[in-house]
Amino acid sequence: xxxxxxxxxGSKSIFSExxxxxxxxxxxxxxxxLQLNDNHLAEDAVQEALIGAMKNxxxxxxxxxxxxxxxxxxxxxxADILRQKQRMVNVSSLMREEDEDADFSELFDRKGFWQTxxxxxVWGNPEASLREGQFWQVFExxxxxxxxxxxxxxxxxEFIELSADEICATVELSTSNLHVLLHRARLRLRECIENxxxxxxxxxxxxx
Amino acid sequence: xxxxxxxxxxxxxxxxRTLKVSERMSLKMHVMMCSGCNNFKNQMGTLRMMTRSxxxxxxxxxxxx
Numbered sequence: 408x409x410x411x412x413x414x415x416x417g418s419k420s421i422f423s424e425x426x427x428x429x430x431x432x433x434x435x436x437x438x439x440x441l442q443l444n445d446n447h448l449a450e451d452a453v454q455e456a457l458i459g460a461m462k463n464x465x466x467x468x469x470x471x472x473x474x475x476x477x478x479x480x481x482x483x484x485x486a487d488i489l490r491q492k493q494r495m496v497n498v499s500s501l502m503r504e505e506d507e508d509a510d511f512s513e514l515f516d517r518k519g520f521w522q523t524x525x526x527x528x529v530w531g532n533p534e535a536s537l538r539e540g541q542f543w544q545v546f547e548x549x550x551x552x553x554x555x556x557x558x559x560x561x562x563x564x565e566f567i568e569l570s571a572d573e574i575c576a577t578v579e580l581s582t583s584n585l586h587v588l589l590h591r592a593r594l595r596l597r598e599c600i601e602n603x604x605x606x607x608x609x610x611x612x613x614x615x
Numbered sequence: 616x617x618x619x620x621x622x623x624x625x626x627x628x629x630x631x632r633t634l635k636v637s638e639r640m641s642l643k644m645h646v647m648m649c650s651g652c653n654n655f656k657n658q659m660g661t662l663r664m665m666t667r668s669x670x671x672x673x674x675x676x677x678x679x680x
Contacts, residue, residue, distance in 0.1 A: 437670060511620065519618030526651035533661045537668050546669060564631070565666040571631040590627040597658050600665075 431474060432457065435481050438567050442485050442559065452488060456481040478569070479577050514594065527597065530605055542604060549599035557592035560585060617645040622652045626659050 432453060439449035460477045514525045521527075536542040550558065563574045575585055617625070622645045625638055634642065646653050 515618070515620045519620035521619045521649075521651045527654035527658060529654055530658060530661060533665065537665065543669065546665060565663060566670040568667075586624070586628050586631065589631065590624050593627050593630075593659065593662060594623060597655070597662060600662075 431477065434567055435477070438478070438562065439481060439485055441562050441566065443488060448488055452481060452484040456484050475569075475573050475576055478563075478567070478573075482577055511591075511594065514598070525598070528601060528605060530601070536604065545604045546600065549596055549603065552599060553592055553595055557588050557595070560588045561592040561596070564589060617641050619645075619649060619652055622646065622649070623655055626652070626656050630659060630663065 435453045435456065436449055439452045440446065443449050443452065456477060459480050460473070514522060516522055530536075550561075553561065560574055560578065560580070563569050563577070564571070569577070571582060571585055574580065575582055580588070622642060625634060625642050628634065646656055
């Protein structure tokens with residue numbers, strides 16, 4: 408990633424570099440879209456965050472610091488919007504929040520070993536899956552099925568490719584909490600993809 | 616001895632930090648004997664690859680509605 412490479416450049420030149428700005432804007436939009444699932448709201452949030460960041464751009468020494476800070480602003484905007492949205496609280500989202508702390512007794516036995524039917528299987532040729540449009544529908548559905556907190560940090564880590572430290576600073580999490588959330592997100596996402604793609608696919612193949 | 620829950624935790628954390636030598640050793644021992652965790656280990660890399668391809672495709676096909 409070019410963004411974190413040149414720490415020594417002045418922040419004034421940061422905003423005058425179209426490529427950097429365009430790159431970060433695209434990342435922000437992607438991030439906001441995934442969290443808000445609404446093009447207009449996402450555009451607005453990104454716009455406001457960028458304007459806010461530009462006002463104070465001179466006080467930032469390097470790109471990495473600036474990027475972390477811009478995402479912190481964006482995260483607050485998104486949090487505001489989500490809070491407004493949540494006036495229409497629905498039962499399913501409440502249950503998903505509770506789900507966040509669910510233990511994994513359905514995956515592991517009391518001694519912490521895989522339950523027989525939950526043991527990960529071999530994923531045949533994952534590269535081939537990537538070329539199939541249907542796979543991405545499954546993938547998207549599995550992502551959306553993650554509890555919100557897990558989804559948020561997972562996306563920050565794997566979509567935006569922020570480091571663990573950057574994420575902890577942005578969402579005010581301890582490192583160990585972040586590890587717990589990411590571990591849960593990966594366990595869940597893995598399980599979902601396996602059940603809904605690899606096991607389903609196998610069944611389909613047997614039928615045809 | 617590590618159980619599978621701890622092993623998967625370490626394999627997940629390995630995506631964020633470098634594991635200690637002792638952690639790597641006990642993980643290696645576990646994965647050698649546990650096919651489920653061995654598959655899980657491969658899937659961590661696959662999951663990252665999938666997510667990045669997905670993010671990239673979102674990026675490339677970004678068209679205003």
